[in-house]
Amino acid sequence: MPKQQMEELLAQLREEVAGSRELTEGQRARMDALQTQIEERLAADEALADSSLGDHLRSQIDEFHRAHPTLTMVLGRILDHLNKMGI
Numbered sequence: 001m002p003k004q005q006m007e008e009l010l011a012q013l014r015e016e017v018a019g020s021r022e023l024t025e026g027q028r029a030r031m032d033a034l035q036t037q038i039e040e041r042l043a044a045d046e047a048l049a050d051s052s053l054g055d056h057l058r059s060q061i062d063e064f065h066r067a068h069p070t071l072t073m074v075l076g077r078i079l080d081h082l083n084k085m086g087i
Contacts, residue, residue, distance in 0.1 A: 002085050006042060009081060010035055013074045022067060031071075034060060038078065041087055053087065054079060 017023065017031045037053060057079045064072045 002081065003042060006038075006078070006081050006085065009074060009078045010038060013071070013078065016068075016071045016074055020068065020071065023071075027064075030060065038082070054082065057082070 013031070013035060017028060017035075023031070034056060037056070041053065057075060061072050061075045061079065064075065
């Protein structure tokens, strides 16, 4: 069930990124790379010994906080869910 919820959150993130007219190409590229990282870790059921993915997600949340509140909310939910999954 947690993996399915994460997949739903990632789908929501994809929709937010695709529907946002305010994102720059660089921001879109970073979001795509982040989504790919998360999907690869989930596919491998890979738990992280370090917090690199979480740190990267937090930095994206900080960057998008004011200009993209909905995107930030989805990223926060993904971060919380990853923490619960031990990833």
